[in-house]
Structure formats: C-alpha cells, structure tokens
Amino acid sequence: MEQNELKALLQQVAEGQLSVDDAVLQVRTAPFTDLGFAKIDCHRGIRQGVSEVIYGAGKTPEQIAAIAGKMREAGQRTVLITRLSAQAAEFLQQSLPLAYHAEARLGIVGEMPVPQGRASIVVAAAGTSDLPVAEEAALTAEALGSRVVRLYDVGVAGLHRLLAHTEELMRARVIIAVAGMEGALASVIGGLADCPVIAVPTSVGYGASFGGLSALLSMLNSCASGVSVVNIDNGFGAGYLAHMINRIGEEA
Template identity: 55%
Template sequence: MDTYTILKQLLTQIQNGSLDVEQGLEKLRDFPVMDIGHTRIDMHRSLRNGFPEVVYGEGKTPQQVGEIFQRMEDQASVLATRVSSEMAEYVQTICPEAEYNALGRTLIRVRDEIRPLEGEVAIVTAGTSDLPVAEEARVTCGMLGTRATIVSDVGVAGIHRLLDRLADLRKARVIIVVAGMEGALASVIGGLVSQPIIAVPTSVGYGASLSGFTALMGMLTSCASGVSVVNIDNGFGAACAAWKIINLMQAWG
C-alpha cells in the first residue's frame, strides 16, 4: 500500500468516526519520517513527488540496506541503486523477493501493482560500455510505471546504426541518450527528433574523457536546442525526469 492510500484511509477513518482525532494524530506523529537510527526514511516523498524515496546503496553497509528493505516491507515498493552483488546477496537473505539487476546494479522489491503510464521512453546508448547506466535508467522507469526500451550501441562512430533505428526513436515520448567519450550522440539525436531529450554523460572513455567530464561539457554546450543534461552516470535521475514529463503529458491529456 503506498503512502497516498495509507493517508487517505486514515483521513477517511477520522471522517466516518471509526478513529477519533487524537488517535489520528498519534498515527500521524511518526508518519512523515521513519527513523531507524542510521537512516530517516522519507515516507511523504510519494505524496510530494509522485514516487517513493529511493535507496542509494553506495557507501551504506549491506546490513543498513537490508534493514531499510525490511522496515519498508509494509509501506511501499523499494528501489535501491548502486548496489554491489555482495550487498544484494545479503538483502535477499532477509527479503527473498528482492530482484537484483547485476548490470544496472539495482535492487528492487515490488509490493503493490505499479500503475502504468501511457507513452514509452527510448533509452539510447552510444556504446555497449554505456549499458550499466542505461540499465539503471530502464529499471527506474519500470518502477515508476514508465515503459522503456534500450537501443544500444548506435554511437556516432557508425552513424548509420542510429539512422536505422530513427523510426523507432520517433515513436517514444521521451528519449534518454547515454554516452561517454565526447558525448556527441545527444547533439546528433537532438537535431533529428522533436521529443524531449535527456542526456546522460557516462564515465566511459580514454584519459582525455576525464571520467565523464568531457562528455558532460559537450552535452551542456550542445548545439541542438532543448537538450537537458543530468549528472555523470546518473541513469536514475534521467529516468525520474522522463517520468515527470510523461506523467504531466498524461495529466494534460
């Protein structure tokens, strides 16, 4: 049951008298934040943003992430990003239903049925080496109810590969472009389609790529108008931005 449903049920109980005001206040006292010591879980995020809090696994211990998954078991579906195989293995010992994506380093547990949105996200990678970031974006899209497909290895080094898939890309409502090296793919696609483009620079490339900084600068200075850029390797952030665009499109009809 998501936070919106929990809160709606609580208010309905107060309205119909099955719960008095004092009892309602007691239930609400700890409702916005679940404090488990090492982590304060934001339980109201789905009410504000439309999607629940996501766990950033890197830097946390397997035990900390495992406890977060346990404590949120009755509250909401959970997505954790940047999860190592060792961390996933530990969490799955206490939450066997958690699903690990080794390539994207994501760990999910789906509690309630995810409401699908109309429209699809196309996630385009310049090379196969960009797939881990693309997978993080794809899994995040799925958890938010957005259908996403990956079009892989269509970088500018062989531009004919991209042109072969152009008709497919134009069917998507939002396009996420994932590229390292010089990050030119975002500009190329930006000049060929009318959809919103969210560019993700990756830390893929030789020394002068500066661990993604060169691609970031290239995407920020793109000559293609309307290309938005997220941080280096931030597939999660790109997926959230794509979801917000599609969600608004659906709300406006």
C-alpha cells in the same frame, strides 16, 4: 503510499465504498520513521508522486535491509535500491524479495508496477560499454511505472544504426541519450526528436575523456535545443526525471 493510491482511496470515500475512519487508518503514518542511522521519508510518495529510493553505496547491508524493511511495512510495494553491490544484494535476498540487476548495480524489492499510459521513454546508449548506466536509467523508469524502449549500441560512429530506429525516437515522450567519449549522441538525437532529451555522460573513454568530463562538457554545449544534462554516470537521475516528464504528459 503514492499519489495515485491516495486519489483512489479518496475516491472510495467519496463514493461511500470506504468509511472515513478506515481511510484514516490507511494513511495514518508519521511523516518519517527514525531508525537512528536513517530517517525514512514516509510521505514522499504523497508529496512528490514517487516514494523514497535507497542509495546503497556507503551503507552496510544491515542498514539497507532495515531501511527497505521499514519502507515495505509502511506500504511501499516497490523499493528501489541504487548502487547496490553484489555482496549486499546476496545478504538482502536472505530476508527480502530482491531482484538484483548486477550490470546496473540496482536492486528492486517487491513487485514491479504495471506501466502507466501509452507513451514510452526511449533509452538510447551509444555503445556496449555504456550499458551499465543505460540500464540503471531504464530500470529506474520501469520501477517507477513508465514504459521503456531500449535502443542499444546506436552511437554516432555508425549513424545508420540510430537512423534505423527513427520511428521509435519519434514516438517517444522523452529520450535518454547515454554516451561517453565525446558525447555526440545527445546532440544528434536532439536534432531528430520532437520531445525532451536527457543527456547522460558516462565515464567511458580514453585518457583525454577525463573520466566523462569531455562528454559532460560536450553535452552541456549541445547546439540542439531541448537537451538537458545530468551528472556523469547518473543513470538513476535521468530515469527519475524522464519518468516525471512522462507522468506529467499522461496527466495532461
């Protein structure tokens, strides 16, 4: 159960549409469920507004299936699984309603939420090689309930491609800039937009890019104000943070 669901439940009690005992039954879950190999945080959605997400790398398909199954039993409608291999996804699809996005290595179990509010998150990717990370960010934000606009292959090597989308950039509540090489896209967008920019360095680039370290340092040293940086290839972290900013904006 997430915060908006809890608020709706309490509103029903306040209006006399639901008894106190029935409401208690709906929230009567332990703080966590112990599976031995994992302790599932059942109350994270109430505390933080977003339910727990499964990190798939390093877990067996059986472990992921057990965790996702328990989360659904606890009432979680959308279960997000990041860094999910194709082999594990094939196993999970035998028992769970899993939609697998191979490019982003991301699985979504259950229904996608209807986007909340009118504002959007823009995900801008410098090049086609950055799309796996960009899609991880975009799908994460969508799975959490945000509206996403994708601007792909808009890197600074052809600046006119980005400037053709100035209107979308100006309408965004938050922008995710995904780039490898020298990572200049985040600074350019930061100098154009009036909203927070989340920079995501990718491991795309030639030898001296050092697996994304060059883009990371460039983004950390951006001269544009309002640019924050997540870790190399961390599309999930960017999508999650962008959703939080978007949600706060809607509440305000």
